[in-house]
Amino acid sequence: MSVNPVIVLADLTYAWPGQALCIDIPQFRLEAGERVYLHGPSGSGKSTLLNLIGGVLVPRSGQARVLGAELGSLSSAARDHLRADHIGFIFQQFNLIPYLSALDNVLLPCRFSAARRRRLARESPRAAAQRLLQHLDLAPQLWQADASTLSVGQQQRVAAARALIGRPEIVVADEPTSALDEDRQTAFLELLRRECDAAGTALLFVSHDRRLATHFERELALTDINRATRLAP
Amino acid sequence: MKYLIALAARSAWNRRATLSLVVFSIALSVTLLLGVERLRNDVRESFAQSVSGTDLVVGARGSPLQLLLYTVFHMGEASNNMDWSSALKLASHPLVEWMIPLSLGDSHHGYPVLATDQRYFEHFLYGERQPLRIVQGRRFQGIFEAVLGGEVAENLGYKLGDHLILSHGTGEMKLAEHADKPFTVVGILARTGTPVDRTVHIGLAAMEAIHLDWQGGAPIPGMSIPEQYVTRFDLTPKTITGVLLGLKSRAAVFRMQRTINEFHDEPLMAVLPGVALAQLWELLRVGEQALLAVSALVVVVGLAGLVAVVLAGLNERKRELAILRSVGAGPRHVLALLTLEGLALTLSGAVLGIALLTVLSLGLAPWLEGHYGLTLHAGALTPEEWQLLAWVIGVGCLASLLPGLRAYRLSLSVGLTPRV
Numbered sequence: 001m002s003v004n005p006v007i008v009l010a011d012l013t014y015a016w017p018g019q020a021l022c023i024d025i026p027q028f029r030l031e032a033g034e035r036v037y038l039h040g041p042s043g044s045g046k047s048t049l050l051n052l053i054g055g056v057l058v059p060r061s062g063q064a065r066v067l068g069a070e071l072g073s074l075s076s077a078a079r080d081h082l083r084a085d086h087i088g089f090i091f092q093q094f095n096l097i098p099y100l101s102a103l104d105n106v107l108l109p110c111r112f113s114a115a116r117r118r119r120l121a122r123e124s125p126r127a128a129a130q131r132l133l134q135h136l137d138l139a140p141q142l143w144q145a146d147a148s149t150l151s152v153g154q155q156q157r158v159a160a161a162r163a164l165i166g167r168p169e170i171v172v173a174d175e176p177t178s179a180l181d182e183d184r185q186t187a188f189l190e191l192l193r194r195e196c197d198a199a200g201t202a203l204l205f206v207s208h209d210r211r212l213a214t215h216f217e218r219e220l221a222l223t224d225i226n227r228a229t230r231l232a233p
Numbered sequence: 234m235k236y237l238i239a240l241a242a243r244s245a246w247n248r249r250a251t252l253s254l255v256v257f258s259i260a261l262s263v264t265l266l267l268g269v270e271r272l273r274n275d276v277r278e279s280f281a282q283s284v285s286g287t288d289l290v291v292g293a294r295g296s297p298l299q300l301l302l303y304t305v306f307h308m309g310e311a312s313n314n315m316d317w318s319s320a321l322k323l324a325s326h327p328l329v330e331w332m333i334p335l336s337l338g339d340s341h342h343g344y345p346v347l348a349t350d351q352r353y354f355e356h357f358l359y360g361e362r363q364p365l366r367i368v369q370g371r372r373f374q375g376i377f378e379a380v381l382g383g384e385v386a387e388n389l390g391y392k393l394g395d396h397l398i399l400s401h402g403t404g405e406m407k408l409a410e411h412a413d414k415p416f417t418v419v420g421i422l423a424r425t426g427t428p429v430d431r432t433v434h435i436g437l438a439a440m441e442a443i444h445l446d447w448q449g450g451a452p453i454p455g456m457s458i459p460e461q462y463v464t465r466f467d468l469t470p471k472t473i474t475g476v477l478l479g480l481k482s483r484a485a486v487f488r489m490q491r492t493i494n495e496f497h498d499e500p501l502m503a504v505l506p507g508v509a510l511a512q513l514w515e516l517l518r519v520g521e522q523a524l525l526a527v528s529a530l531v532v533v534v535g536l537a538g539l540v541a542v543v544l545a546g547l548n549e550r551k552r553e554l555a556i557l558r559s560v561g562a563g564p565r566h567v568l569a570l571l572t573l574e575g576l577a578l579t580l581s582g583a584v585l586g587i588a589l590l591t592v593l594s595l596g597l598a599p600w601l602e603g604h605y606g607l608t609l610h611a612g613a614l615t616p617e618e619w620q621l622l623a624w625v626i627g628v629g630c631l632a633s634l635l636p637g638l639r640a641y642r643l644s645l646s647v648g649l650t651p652r653v
Binding site: 047050051054056057076077080081083084085089091094095096097098099100108109111112113162174 | 236243244246247552553555556557558559560561562563564565566645648649650
C-alpha cells in the first residue's frame with residue numbers, strides 16, 4: 001500500500017453561526033491504510049471535525065481534502081456521495097436502525113453507494129455482509145434479528161461490519177468502545193484492526209480514553225492540532 | 234428511491250401502534266367524505282329513476298316542485314286537485330300517447346295509498362324504462378282490491394288474500410280509519426327501488442267508495458254505507474291529484490307543456506320531472522355543499538393529526554436520521570423518506586376508508602332501502618369519488634412535506650452526531 005494521504009486538512013477553520021472559531025487546524029494528514037488514535041475529550045471540537053470530514057459541514061476557510069477531493073468545492077450531493085463511497089462511520093452507541101435486521105443494517109451503505117457495491121467485485125453485497133459479520137464473531141442466528149434486540153457489544157460489531165462493507169478507504173470511529181467493558185473493548189479493537197488491515201482501510205479512531213492509544217501506530221491529541229481549543233480561555 | 238420506499242414502510246411498520254390510529258382517523262374521514270358524496274349521488278340517481286318514462290306531470294296550478302314531490306314521491310304537502318274531466322281531455326289530446334291518473338291522500342301504516350287505474354300497470358316506467366311487474370297475484374279489478382308495493386308486502390308481512398284497512402290522511406299518527414271497508418290483497422309488485430315499493434295501490438273507484446260517507450276529512454255522523462251497496466253510487470271520481478303523461482314524441486314536450494299551462498277549463502300546470510328535480514337539487518345545493526365542506530374539514534383534521542404524529546416522532550428519530558446520513562443519505566433522501574412515510578399513511582388511510590365505505594354501503598343498503606327507498610351502490614368508485622380521493626391524497630402529500638421539510642432541516646443541523 002503506497003503512502004498517500006486519504007485525508008488532508010490544512011489551515012482548516014470552522015465556526016458555528018454567531019460563535020467563535022471552534023476548529024482551527026493548521027495541519028493534519030491521515031495516510032492510506034494508517035491507524036491513528038486521536039485523543040478528543042468533549043469540548044475539543046470533535047463532533048464538528050467529524051462532520052467536516054464527513055462533508056456534512058463545509059469549512060469556513062482552508063482545505064479539507066478527502067481522497068484528493070476538495071470538500072469545500074463540492075456540491076452537497078457530491079459530498080454525500082463521497083461520504084457514502086469512501087468513509088465508514090462507527091459511533092459511540094445506538095449505531096443501528098432499530099427496525100432493520102443486523103444484516104440489513106450492514107447492507108445500508110450498499111444501498112446508497114454504487115462504488116461500494118462495485119468494489120465487492122464478484123461477491124454479492126449479502127455474501128459480503130455475512131462474511132464480515134462472521135469475521136466479527138456475530139453468530140449467524142443473530143443476523144436476521146432486529147437490531148434493537150442485540151446487546152451493545154453485538155451492535156458495535158454490526159456497526160463495524162457496516163462501516164467496512166465495500167472496503168471504503170477510511171473508517172472514522174467515534175468512541176466506539178466507550179459503552180463496552182474493558183475485556184470487550186480490547187477484543188473489539190483487535191477485530192476492528194484486523195478487518196481494517198484486511199481491507200486496506202485507514203482508521204481514524206477518536207476517543208477520550210488514552211489507554212486505548214497503545215493499539216495504534218500514531219497518537220495525536222485534538223487539543224494539540226486544533227488551535228481553537230488551545231487558545232480558548 | 235425504491236429502497237427509500239421500502240425503508241419508509243419498514244420504519245412506519247415499526248411504529249405501527251401509533252400510526253395505525255392515524256391511519257384509522259384518515260380512513261374514517263375518507264369514509265365520511267366519500268359517503269356524503271355517494272349518498273348525494275345515489276339520492277339523485279334514485280329520484281331520477283322514479284320517473285324515467287314520464288314526460289310531463291300535470292296537476293292544479295301551484296308549485297311545480299310540490300306537485301312532483303307529492304304525486305311521484307309521496308312527499309311533502311298535498312297539492313290542489315284537478316278535475317277528472319280535464320284528465321280525460323288530456324288523455325285524448327293528439328300529442329299524448331298515454332295518461333296515468335293519480336289520486337292520493339290516504340295511507341296504510343304510514344305507507345301512502347295511491348288510487349289509479351289499469352293504465353298505471355300498462356304505462357308506468359321506472360329505472361332504465363322498465364315496466365312494473367307483478368310477482369304474485371294479479372292487478373286489482375273489483376272495488377275493494379289492493380296491489381301492494383314490494384316493500385309494503387314484505388315489511389307488513391302481507392300475503393295474497395290478506396285484508397287491510399286504510400287510514401284517512403297520511404302520517405304515522407293515530408288516524409281515522411276506513412274500518413268498515415277492508416281491502417283484499419290481490420297482487421304484489423316486484424321491487425323497483427322507487428317509491429312504488431312503498432305504495433298501496435287501489436282503483437280510483439275504490440277511493441271514491443271509501444269516501445262516500447265522508448265529508449271534510451271525517452265520517453258523516455249517522456251515515457254509513459255498507460260495502461255491498463257502494464256500487465249503487467256513481468264511483469267516477471270528480472277530482473284527482475294529478476296525472477302523468479307520456480307523449481308520442483319527446484320533442485313535443487314543450488309544446489304540450491305550453492298547451493297545458495294555457496288550459497281553458499281550469500288553471501293547470503305541466504311539469505318536466507327533470508326540470509323540477511334540478512330545481513330541487515338547486516334548493517338543496519347549499520346544504521349539500523355545507524355537508525361536503527364539513528366532511529372535507531374532517532379530512533383536514535385527519536391529515537393534521539398525521540402531520541402532528543409524524544412531527545412529534547421526529548425528535549426521537551434524530552439518531553435514525555444521523556445514521557442514514559452517515560451511510561451516505563443526503564438531506565434530500567431524508568426529505569423523501571419522511572414525505573413518503575406521510576404519503577404511505579395517507580394512501581393506507583384512503584384504501585381503508587374505501588373498504589370501510591364499501592362495507593358500510595353493503596351493510597346499510599337494506600336499511601336505507603327499507604326506510605327511504607334509497608338504493609345505495611356499493612360497487613366501483615365513480616369518477617367524482619375518484620376526484621375527491623385524488624384531492625385527499627394530494628393534500629396528504631402536501632401535508633407530508635411538512636415533516637419532510639422539518640426532517641430536512643434537522644438532518645442539516647444534527648449532521649452525523651446528534652446529542653441524545
